[in-house]
Amino acid sequence: MSAENMRFLIVDDFSTMRRIIRNILKEIGYAHADEAEDGQVALAKLKSAAFDFVVSDINMPNMNGFQLLQSIRADESLKGLPVLMVTAEARKEDIVTAAQSGASGYIVKPFTKATLEEKVQKIMQKLGR
Amino acid sequence: MVDRKDPGPDSDELYRKVGLLTRQLHDSLRELGYDRQLESAVSSLPDARNRLSYISRLTGQAAEKVLNGVDRAKAELDGIAAGAAGVALALRADPVAAVSSGQVMAYLEEARLAAQRTDAQLTEIMLAQDFHDLTGQVIRKVVALAQSLESQLVELLLASTAGAPAPAAVARPAVGALSGPAVTTAGRTDVVSSQSQVDDLLESLGF
Numbered sequence: 001m002s003a004e005n006m007r008f009l010i011v012d013d014f015s016t017m018r019r020i021i022r023n024i025l026k027e028i029g030y031a032h033a034d035e036a037e038d039g040q041v042a043l044a045k046l047k048s049a050a051f052d053f054v055v056s057d058i059n060m061p062n063m064n065g066f067q068l069l070q071s072i073r074a075d076e077s078l079k080g081l082p083v084l085m086v087t088a089e090a091r092k093e094d095i096v097t098a099a100q101s102g103a104s105g106y107i108v109k110p111f112t113k114a115t116l117e118e119k120v121q122k123i124m125q126k127l128g129r
Numbered sequence: 130m131v132d133r134k135d136p137g138p139d140s141d142e143l144y145r146k147v148g149l150l151t152r153q154l155h156d157s158l159r160e161l162g163y164d165r166q167l168e169s170a171v172s173s174l175p176d177a178r179n180r181l182s183y184i185s186r187l188t189g190q191a192a193e194k195v196l197n198g199v200d201r202a203k204a205e206l207d208g209i210a211a212g213a214a215g216v217a218l219a220l221r222a223d224p225v226a227a228v229s230s231g232q233v234m235a236y237l238e239e240a241r242l243a244a245q246r247t248d249a250q251l252t253e254i255m256l257a258q259d260f261h262d263l264t265g266q267v268i269r270k271v272v273a274l275a276q277s278l279e280s281q282l283v284e285l286l287l288a289s290t291a292g293a294p295a296p297a298a299v300a301r302p303a304v305g306a307l308s309g310p311a312v313t314t315a316g317r318t319d320v321v322s323s324q325s326q327v328d329d330l331l332e333s334l335g336f
Contacts, residue, residue, distance in 0.1 A: 015261040023255055028156060059307040088263055090320040091313035095327055099334050108327050109310070110259045113252055115324050 006129075007049075008033040011042040011056040011068065018110075019092045021055055021086065021116070028117045039063025039114070043071050046078055053120070059088040059096065066101060073102040087113065163285055170281045177274050184264045184271075191260035194253060202250040205243045210238045240334040266309040 008025055010033055016037045025033055034051070036042035042056065054072070054092045058065035065085055072078045072116040082104040085095075089107050098106050104126075105119045138186055158164045166314040216236045219227035321327050 012262070014256050014265055016261040020255055020259060024252075026253065059309055064307065073248060087308055088266055088310040090314070091321070092319055092321060092330060094307070095321065095330050099331055099336050106327050106331060108257070108321060108324055109203065111324065114258065126175055 003029045003124075006030055006032065006052040008053045009036060009042060009045060009051045010034070011036045011039065011054065011065070013037050013057065015058040016056065017086075021072045021103060024113050024116050025055075025120075027113065028120065030120070038061070039065060039068030039071070042068055046072065046081070047075075052079065053123075054081055054083045055086055056083060058098070066097060069098070069103055070099045082127060083106055084119055084123060086116070089103055133191050149285065157286065157288070158285075163288060166281045166284065170278045173274050177271050178310050180267045183310070184267055187260045187264050191257045194257040198250045198254040198257070202247045202254075207241050207248045209240050212239055219239070224252075263310045270309055 008030055010018045010021045010025075012021070012035075017039075018037075022033045023037065025031075030053075034049070034084045036045050038060040039056070042054070045051070045055070046080060054068075056065045056068055060098075065087065067074075067100065069085070071084050072081055072083060083102070084096050084105040084107065086107045086109065088109040093129075095106055104123045107115055107119055145232050156166075186204070213236070216227065216233055311317070311320040313324070314320055320329065
């Protein structure tokens with residue numbers, strides 16, 4: 001699938017951050033993105049429409065990023081979906097938990113455009129896209 | 130004129146009573162377990178102070194980044210406008226010479242590069258807005274802390290009146306298990322302070 005056709009789901013409780021990530025994805029060639037304000041809304045969207053990539057925060061109300069990640073990995077139809085965590089959680093313990101729960105990548109906020117681009121490309125390469 | 134150095138016998142009695150009340154209050158607090166709560170409330174204040182300093186630092190840095198980005202972008206736009214005025218003059222004076230000398234092409238190339246540099250500045254300005262997310266998370270923690278402090282003081286107030294409820298009777302706001310942004314990283318080994326440290330840690334785990 002070409003980059004311009006890929007559909008991203010950006011999950012973050014702060015609309016400012018969702019907009020920043022959306023704009024950067026657009027700048028690096030990924031124009032199709034939808035947004036969700038927490039894990040619960042994200043999971044509902046993932047089950048009702050097709051997405052190719054999830055960029056998710058961790059610290060969110062209702063359902064946090066770890067819970068969302070675990071739900072995705074436990075769901076037969078979603079488990080292969082790449083999930084990049086973009087979060088302010090800087091504890092090593094959280095990074096290890098994310099990796100062990102099946103995160104495809106981990107970016108700590110604040111981040112640069114170059115970092116997001118590099119991590120997305122790296123995940124894409126691993127998936128052979 | 131009143132002699133303030135000699136409070137007199139009535140004042141001695143007053144001091145004695147205040148001393149007695151203080152002792153009774155102290156004993157009551159210990160008996161009810163409120164002394165530990167107060168100690169916990171007071172010990173959380175330096176954490177709140179650190180968090181507020183972090184907010185102040187981050188918002189200051191973001192404002193600085195935005196203003197610098199705007200200055201640079203405006204300088205680029207001024208350059209494009211000045212270049213366009215120069216090319217317009219040259220074209221009006223001698224269109225053939227303006228083109229054949231390469232002035233028009235040079236301007237177009239410079240305008241293209243200036244637009245790229247301006248775009249990069251705009252991206253920086255956009256990224257600087259991440260302070261809203263980072264400080265927002267910290268503000269939530271400070272608000273939760275203030276609510277906790279408030280409820281502990283209310284408990285104390287209730288305890289000083291007749292029919293006070295037990296300490297556990299007043300609900301406290303829940304504070305999330307996730308820690309949010311690392312407000313201070315100096316001297317800490319449990320947090321990372323850069324993306325390269327995240328990458329190193331993941332690499333050590335085989336990712």
